[in-house]
Each structure stands twice: as C-alpha cells, then as structure tokens.
Amino acid sequence: MRRLQQSPARYALLVVALILFVGLPTVVTSFQSAEWTQVLIFAVAIMGLNILVGYSGQISLGHGAFMALGAYTTAILVHRYNVDYLATIPIAGLLTGIVGFFLGIPALRLSALYLALATFALAVITPSLIKRPEQLTGGVRGIEILPPQPPDFANSAFTAVTGGPAMTSDQWLYYVCLVIALVLFWLAWNLVRRRPGRALRAIRDGEVAAAAFGVNIAGYKTLAFGISAFYAGIAGSLYGLTIGFVSPDTFPVALSIQILVGAVIGGLASVPGPVLGGIVTFWLPIVSNQFVGSQDWIPAQVASVFKNAGPAVSYGALLILIMIFAPRGLFGLIVSAYTWLQRRVRGAAERGTGHAPPDPQTV
Amino acid sequence: MQEFLQQVVSGLATGGIFASLALALVLIYNAMGLVNFAQGEMAMFATFIALVLIDHGLSYWIALPLTLVIAFAGGVVIQRVVIRPVERAPVLTLVIVTLGLATLVNGMAGFLFGYVPRSFPTPFSASTVNILGALASYQDLGVIAVSGVVLVLIYLLLQRTTLGLALRAASHHPDASRLLGIRVSWMLALGWGLASAVGAVSGMLAAPILLLQPNMMQTVIIYAFAAAVLGGIESPLGAVVGGLIVGVTVNLAGAYVPGVGGDLQLAVAFAIIIAVLIVKPNGLFGTASLRRV
Amino acid sequence: MTSLLELEGVRAGYGQTRVLHGISMSVGDGDIVSLLGANGAGKTTTLRAITGGVRWDGSITFGGHSLRHLTTEDIVRLGVAHVPEGRGVLTELTVDENLRVGAYLRHDKAAIARDYDRVFELFPILRERRRLSASTLSGGEQQMLSLARALVMRPKLLLLDEPSLGLAPLVVRRIFEVIREINQTERVAILLVEQNARIALELSTQAYVLEVGRVAVEGPSSQLKGEESVRRSYLGY
Numbered sequence: 001m002r003r004l005q006q007s008p009a010r011y012a013l014l015v016v017a018l019i020l021f022v023g024l025p026t027v028v029t030s031f032q033s034a035e036w037t038q039v040l041i042f043a044v045a046i047m048g049l050n051i052l053v054g055y056s057g058q059i060s061l062g063h064g065a066f067m068a069l070g071a072y073t074t075a076i077l078v079h080r081y082n083v084d085y086l087a088t089i090p091i092a093g094l095l096t097g098i099v100g101f102f103l104g105i106p107a108l109r110l111s112a113l114y115l116a117l118a119t120f121a122l123a124v125i126t127p128s129l130i131k132r133p134e135q136l137t138g139g140v141r142g143i144e145i146l147p148p149q150p151p152d153f154a155n156s157a158f159t160a161v162t163g164g165p166a167m168t169s170d171q172w173l174y175y176v177c178l179v180i181a182l183v184l185f186w187l188a189w190n191l192v193r194r195r196p197g198r199a200l201r202a203i204r205d206g207e208v209a210a211a212a213f214g215v216n217i218a219g220y221k222t223l224a225f226g227i228s229a230f231y232a233g234i235a236g237s238l239y240g241l242t243i244g245f246v247s248p249d250t251f252p253v254a255l256s257i258q259i260l261v262g263a264v265i266g267g268l269a270s271v272p273g274p275v276l277g278g279i280v281t282f283w284l285p286i287v288s289n290q291f292v293g294s295q296d297w298i299p300a301q302v303a304s305v306f307k308n309a310g311p312a313v314s315y316g317a318l319l320i321l322i323m324i325f326a327p328r329g330l331f332g333l334i335v336s337a338y339t340w341l342q343r344r345v346r347g348a349a350e351r352g353t354g355h356a357p358p359d360p361q362t363v
Numbered sequence: 364m365q366e367f368l369q370q371v372v373s374g375l376a377t378g379g380i381f382a383s384l385a386l387a388l389v390l391i392y393n394a395m396g397l398v399n400f401a402q403g404e405m406a407m408f409a410t411f412i413a414l415v416l417i418d419h420g421l422s423y424w425i426a427l428p429l430t431l432v433i434a435f436a437g438g439v440v441i442q443r444v445v446i447r448p449v450e451r452a453p454v455l456t457l458v459i460v461t462l463g464l465a466t467l468v469n470g471m472a473g474f475l476f477g478y479v480p481r482s483f484p485t486p487f488s489a490s491t492v493n494i495l496g497a498l499a500s501y502q503d504l505g506v507i508a509v510s511g512v513v514l515v516l517i518y519l520l521l522q523r524t525t526l527g528l529a530l531r532a533a534s535h536h537p538d539a540s541r542l543l544g545i546r547v548s549w550m551l552a553l554g555w556g557l558a559s560a561v562g563a564v565s566g567m568l569a570a571p572i573l574l575l576q577p578n579m580m581q582t583v584i585i586y587a588f589a590a591a592v593l594g595g596i597e598s599p600l601g602a603v604v605g606g607l608i609v610g611v612t613v614n615l616a617g618a619y620v621p622g623v624g625g626d627l628q629l630a631v632a633f634a635i636i637i638a639v640l641i642v643k644p645n646g647l648f649g650t651a652s653l654r655r656v
Numbered sequence: 657m658t659s660l661l662e663l664e665g666v667r668a669g670y671g672q673t674r675v676l677h678g679i680s681m682s683v684g685d686g687d688i689v690s691l692l693g694a695n696g697a698g699k700t701t702t703l704r705a706i707t708g709g710v711r712w713d714g715s716i717t718f719g720g721h722s723l724r725h726l727t728t729e730d731i732v733r734l735g736v737a738h739v740p741e742g743r744g745v746l747t748e749l750t751v752d753e754n755l756r757v758g759a760y761l762r763h764d765k766a767a768i769a770r771d772y773d774r775v776f777e778l779f780p781i782l783r784e785r786r787r788l789s790a791s792t793l794s795g796g797e798q799q800m801l802s803l804a805r806a807l808v809m810r811p812k813l814l815l816l817d818e819p820s821l822g823l824a825p826l827v828v829r830r831i832f833e834v835i836r837e838i839n840q841t842e843r844v845a846i847l848l849v850e851q852n853a854r855i856a857l858e859l860s861t862q863a864y865v866l867e868v869g870r871v872a873v874e875g876p877s878s879q880l881k882g883e884e885s886v887r888r889s890y891l892g893y
Contacts, residue, residue, distance in 0.1 A: 059455055112454045114592070120585075128630060312467065
C-alpha cells in the first residue's frame with residue numbers, strides 16, 4: 001500500500017482500470033462481455049507463464065498442456081460427476097499445480113534450451129494424449145459443458161444497476177472470471193514483492209550466485225513450476241466453462257505459443273504486463289481481420305486467406321519485432337516512456353537547483 | 364522376418380528425413396548455441412517453392428538444386444535480418460525469436476499457398492525390389508540415398524575444406540576467430556544458409572509421403588529434436604545416427620506395439636527425448652560442456 | 657619517417673569505466689617494444705584497442721592506415737596478429753587445424769607448407785600432437801601453438817599479451833627464444849605486453865611503462881633496465 005501511495009499516478013491508473021473492468025458488462029453487449037472474459041482468462045494463463053519464465057527464468061512452451069488439464073478436469077467433474085462448476089475451478093487449479101510441481105522436478109536437470117525443447121514437444125503431443133483415454137475424455141468428440149445460469153443475487157444486483165434485461169450466463173461468467181483474476185493477480189503481486197519473488201529473480205539472474213547466497217534453488221524452481229501450472233489450470237478450467245466445450249483440438253500448439261506471445265508482448269517480469277498481453281493476444285487477430293476485411297482494395301480471396309494465416313503472420317512478426325526493439329514488452333515501453341517524461345519534467349524544474357532527479361520506482 | 368526387414372528399411376528411410384532436419388538443427392546449434400524452432404517451417408516453405416518451380420515446368424532434378432540454392436539464400440537473409448540484431452541476447456530471447464519466425468513463416472506459407480494439402484512429386488517409382496528376401500520400395504531406397512548423399516557432402520564441406528574449417532572455428536570460438544581474420548558474422552550467415560538448404564532436403568523428401576501443407580513439418584521437427592538430442596546436439600554424426608535410430612524405432616513401435624498408431628508414434632519420440640535428457644543429457648556423441656558462470 | 661604502428665592520445669574503456677587516459681606510443685618496422693606495468697594499468701586494453709576489441713578515441717594508425725572504423729577482421733587482414741590473454745587456442749579443433757586456420761588469409765601454398773615445416777622445427781611437440789585436439793595440450797604447449805599459428809599468419813606486427821603467464825621458467829625461456837628468432841629472421845615487429853618485466857626488457861629495444869592508463873615512463877630498454885628508481889617503483893625489482 002505504501003508503495004502505491006508513493007506513486008499516485010500508478011494508484012490512480014489502477015483504480016481507473018478496476019472501474020473499467022467492473023463496469024464493462026453493464027455497458028457492452030453480452031457477446032462483447034464474453035470476448036473480454038477471454039481476455040481475462042488469457043491474462044491469468046499469461047500471468048502463470050510469466051511467473052515461470054519472467055521471474056524464475058525457466059522456459060516453458062507447453063502451457064497449453066496445463067490449460068488442457070485444467071479444462072478437462074472441470075469438464076469431466078461437471079459432466080460426469082455432477083460436481084458444482086464453481087467448486088471444480090480450484091480443484092482443477094490444484095490438480096494442475098501439483099502435476100506442474102512434479103514436472104518441475106525433472107525439469108531441474110534440463111538446461112534452458114532443452115527445457116524449451118521438451119515443453120514444446122509436450123505441447124505438440126497434447127492433442128494426441130487427450131484423444132487416447134477415450135472413456136475418460138470423450139476422445140475426439142470432446143465433452144460439452146452446459147452454460148451455468150447466474151444465481152439470483154447476482155441477477156438482481158445486475159438488473160438493478162443496468163435497469164435492463166436479466167443477466168446472461170456470459171455476463172455472470174465474466175464476473176466469476178474477473179473476481180478470480182483479481183484474486184490471482186493480487187496473489188502474484190504479493191508473491192513477487194516478497195521473499196519468493198526475490199528468490200526467483202535471484203535464481204533467474206544467476207543461479208550459481210544465488211546458490212552461494214543459500215537460496216534453495218531446487219525448491220523455488222519447482223515451486224515456480226507448480227504455481228505457474230496452478231494459474232494455467234485455473235485459466236483452463238475457466239476456458240472450458242466459458243467456451244462450453246472441450247476437445248483435443250481446443251488445445252493445439254498454437255495455444256501455447258499464444259500464451260508465450262502474450263507474456264512477452266505484455267512484458268515479462270511485470271505484474272501488469274500479462275493484462276496487456278491478454279488484451280493484445282486476444283484482440284490482435286480479430287482487429288487485424290476486421291481491418292483487412294474492411295479495406296476495399298484487398299480482394300476477397302486474399303482477405304479470407306488472411307483470416308487463417310493472418311494471426312500467425314501478425315503474431316510472428318510482432319514477436320520478432322518486440323524482441324528486437326522492445327524486449328521488455330509493452331509494459332517495458334510504457335515504463336520507459338513514463339521515466340523519460342518524468343526526467344524531462346523534473347529535469348526542467350530542477351535544472352536551476354542542480355539536483356539530480358530521483359530514480360523512478362520500479363515494480 | 365521379411366516384414367521386419369521391410370519395416371527396418373522403411374524406418375531407415377523416414378530416419379533419413381529426420382536425420383536431414385536434425386543435421387540442420389545441429390549446424391545452427393553449433394553456430395550459436397541455439398535450437399532453431401523455425402527449422403521445420405523454413406523447410407516447409409522451401410518445399411513449397413520447389414512445388415512452384417515444378418508446377419512451372421521444371422523437372423524435379425533441376426528444381427531440387429535450385430530450391431537448395433534459394434533455401435540457402437533465404438537462410439542467409441534470415442540470419443542477417445532477424446537473428447543478427449539479437450545475436451548477443453540471452454537464450455530465452457533467441458528462443459522466442461525463432462518461435463516468432465516459425466509462426467511467421469507458417470503464416471506466410473498459409474497466406475501464399477493456402478491450406479489445402481498438395482501432392483508433391485517424387486522421382487522414385489513406387490515399385491519394389493527384392494533385397495535379401497525382403498521387399499524394399501525404390502521410394503524408400505531413394506530417400507535413403509538422397510539423404511545419405513546430402514549428409515556426406517556436408518561432412519566433406521565441414522571437415523575437408525578451408526571454408527568448413529573457418530565455419531567450425533567461428534562457431535565455437537568467435538572472438539579468437541576474428542583475430543585470425545575470419546569474418547565471423549558472415550560465417551554465422553553461412554551456417555544458417557547451409558542449415559536452411561539441408562532442411563529443405565528434409566522437406567522435399569517428406570512431402571511426397573506427408574502431403575505438402577503449411578503444418579506438414581510440425582511433427583517432423585519433433586522427431587528431428589529427438590534425433591538431435593539422442594545423437595548429441597553438437598554432433599553432426601550424432602544427428603545422422605540419431606535420426607536413423609529414431610526412424611527405425613518409431614516405425615517398429617508403430618508396427619509391433621499394440622495401440623501405438625499414427626499420432627502416438629509422436630509420443631514415442633517425446634519419450635525418447637525425455638529419457639535421453641534424464642539419463643544421458645549429452646546424447647550418444649556429445650561431450651559434456653563446462654558450466655559457464 | 658612514420659612508424660609501423662602509431663598511437664596518439666588514445667583513450668579507451670569499457671562502458672562507463674575509462675581505462676586508458678591518453679596513450680601515445682609507437683612501434684617501428686622490425687622493432688620489439690615492450691609494454692609494462694602493474695595489473696589494471698591498461699596493457700591488455702591497449703592491445704584490444706589496436707585490434708578493435710574495445711571502443712577507443714584518439715588516433716591509431718598502422719602502416720599509415722587509420723584503424724578508426726575497421727573491424728577486427730579487417731585490421732588482422734592489414735597484417736596484425738594478436739595472441740590474446742588466454743592464448744586464443746581453438747580447443748574444439750585439432751592442433752593441425754589450428755595451424756591451418758592460421759593460414760586462412762594466405763594463398764601461397766608452397767610458402768605455407770614451408771612455414772608449417774619451420775613451425776614444427778621450432779616446436780617439435782606440435783608435430784607430435786598434430787592430430788590431437790588442441791584441448792589436450794598443456795599451458796606451455798598451447799602458448800607454443802598460438803605463437804606458431806601467429807607465425808603462419810606472416811604478420812607485419814605481432815601483439816603478444818602476457819606470453820609468460822602461468823608457464824614454467826624453462827618453457828618461458830624457449831618461447832622467448834623463438835620470439836627473438838622470429839623477429840630477427842622474419843623482421844616481424846613485436847609489441848609485447850608482459851608482467852615479467854625483466855625478461856621483457858632483455859628482449860625488447862624500446863619500452864613503455866603504463867600506470868593507471870597513462871604512460872609513466874618510456875625509453876630504450878637498456879636505459880630502463882639500468883635505472884634503479886624506475887625498476888623499483890614501476891617494475892617491482
């Protein structure tokens with residue numbers, strides 16, 4: 001809290017963002033709320049990956065697999081065992097987290113490159129692994145999840161505020177995801193600020209040195225894997241609930257790449273980064289498709305192919321450009337711009353007194 | 364027994380495809396300590412170019428070397444434009460860049476050539492010949508022969524020419540090599556060009572079997588990873604041996620182990636990767652390297 | 657008459673840290689010049705500046721050419737060979753391959769073959785270990801290899817960074833004998849960075865002593881050798 005107060009601009013931004021997110025479903029259509037729900041889900045998955053990659057320095061290209069585990073846990077529990085859908089969310093998260101933790105153990109032995117390779121391979125074979133146990137997973141046909149209806153208290157509150165029609169399932173799910181996302185982000189923020197975060201960063205920046213300082217490398221790295229998987233599992237569970245359907249094709253390699261893209265573009269090793277990443281990852285293909293579709297001078301066949309290929313081209317190009325020109329992602333760019341502005345403003349004010357401006361706060 | 368031999372020969376053929384792509388991976392790993400996640404996509408793109416050339420009337424045996432030249436040039440361009448700016452960045456950055464490249468190339472292929480699978484010609488007839496009592500197809504033998512020739516040529520280039528010497532020196536010892544007058548940066552570009560050309564061979568051998576479409580190499584690269592890891596990621600010889608072993612193993616597993624169908628063969632490759640990394644991370648021919656502090 | 661190598665007012669450093677604060681020195685054709693001083697005085701940085709391994713300000717010319725915007729490879733192609741600290745032996749290659757890389761820039765096959773023979777005469781151990789990986793050589797043998805390789809380059813100027821470092825006295829003797837021989841028969845100019853001031857002064861005609869990035873003393877080696885005050889304050893003996 002103290003740090004927030006020291007930087008009123010950041011505090012204000014946070015409040016504004018909060019208001020925007022909370023108020024969103026009251027002003028946009030139900031369908032659009034559902035779209036923003038996906039943004040939130042991506043943000044959670046990306047935050048999970050960020051803890052692993054950005055903070056502990058371990059590469060994972062297989063987070064889609066964790067999401068699949070979370071999604072299928074929820075789907076199977078709801079569809080087959082009639083467990084209350086809300087209860088399945090933490091179960092999915094915990095289960096995935098435990099699996100992630102145990103996967104983190106062999107991961108310790110792999111160098112960064114080999115870990116990337118192994119997790120990439122995992123992502124590629126995930127659809128196959130899902131198809132096999134047909135009894136459990138429904139094989140290629142997948143599992144359907146009926147959209148949950150909003151409980152009465154939520155419905156009354158919502159209609160009271162909007163004065164409009166009854167709350168839809170999509171809008172209710174939006175709020176469920178928002179609450180979960182807020183909790184998880186708050187958790188991540190605390191983790192990063194306190195000892196675990198510092199330990200992870202020490203490990204990321206130099207394992208040998210960190211070990212010399214007595215940091216329990218193995219413990220923290222596997223913990224990072226577990227926590228990261230936990231987030232991905234919850235994201236997966238929410239993903240299944242909001243889409244209403246899970247199948248092997250819902251979790252291709254492209255999903256793992258998307259999450260990584262979001263983490264990098266948003267800004268690794270930052271807490272707000274994943275939110276930016278979620279926004280970009282979700283909206284980029286849609287916006288670029290709309291843009292291409294609306295341009296008269298682009299022929300229809302090109303536009304239709306662009307729908308398929310466009311996301312890949314834009315993701316790929318964006319990823320490369322960001323790594324070359326702005327490796328700290330969008331959030332890094334914003335921080336740099338802010339620092340630059342601050343220096344100009346303070347510098348001008350203090351040129352007379354000869355004081356150097358104080359260093360800006362970093363997250 | 365006959366069937367077993369047939370499966371082995373088939374396995375050697377697919378192994379040749381894996382070995383070629385694995386060799387490309389090893390060439391770049393030796394050059395920069397980096398696994399190029401885009402190698403498969405680059406190979407696929409080169410194969411599409413070959414198809415365009417063939418569709419325009421060129422014979423296969425002219426299109427092949429021409430494609431290799433184009434692929435070589437493409438590899439050099441990619442190194443100059445995309446990789447060089449981030450040469451000195453940490454491993455994670457490089458991995459992400461190659462992933463971005465893979466996504467981009469895949470998208471470009473989809474954009475330019477569409478997603479409908481296309482058949483790709485093969486110069487080898489499908490008829491079979493009798494070897495040691497087993498039937499082997501000319502197709503399989505042809506694949507083994509072509510990949511064999513490519514691998515031998517690369518070996519000769521690297522080990523017996525001055526250029527190859529300079530390339531190896533620049534890969535392992537960039538600073539010392541500069542002090543010997545070697546243009547290290549261009550050697551890296553050469554490495555990428557070679558890798559791209561070798562990868563193109565892999566793509567052109569795979570296409571008749573898998574049908575050419577933008578996602579064609581996504582599974583092949585996993586097998587190539589397994590081959591490179593098994594053989595030792597720094598060893599060109601390891602890539603070849605690893606490729607052949609993976610090809611034969613996966614083929615035999617598919618034929619004789621119940622339940623291992625098309626898609627689960629990939630899981631076998633994954634299991635190989637994990638097993639090697641846990642038991643003997645340096646692979647069959649790799650040497651342990653010191654941990655840089 | 658301008659010297660083969662001329663440095664004037666050279667400033668250089670790493671990032672924010674300035675190491676050289678204005679060095680001026682020269683090496684004539686066929687001369688042996690030693691560059692002495694304590695650890696951290698800037699000797700290695702001076703050599704790096706010459707071959708483009710560190711950013712510098714001021715003026716450095718070689719054979720009349722300014723080295724201002726040239727890359728390391730280009731400077732080497734002008735005729736400068738640099739055996740760095742740590743010797744720069746290509747440990748992933750064999751001894752033979754190391755020597756072959758030395759001839760990378762040359763095309764005169766017959767002369768190269770003669771040079772190989774010469775090198776094996778000077779350092780017979782290298783002929784014995786030809787086919788082995790360079791990583792199997794001891795410290796002294798690696799120094800011989802890098803020196804041999806530098807010879808094969810047929811440079812006009814040879815920069816040597818602490819050739820005696822970590823080597824037994826007998827090995828050091830042998831190496832310096834070879835250095836003297838190269839200089840006398842091939843007329844290769846040599847700029848020698850050394851902590852072992854005694855042996856460096858014996859070999860060289862001219863010497864510069866660096867202290868904290870500046871030239872503190874310069875003059876003929878015979879003079880510096882004799883002057884007791886210089887020896888005590890700067891050379892430690």
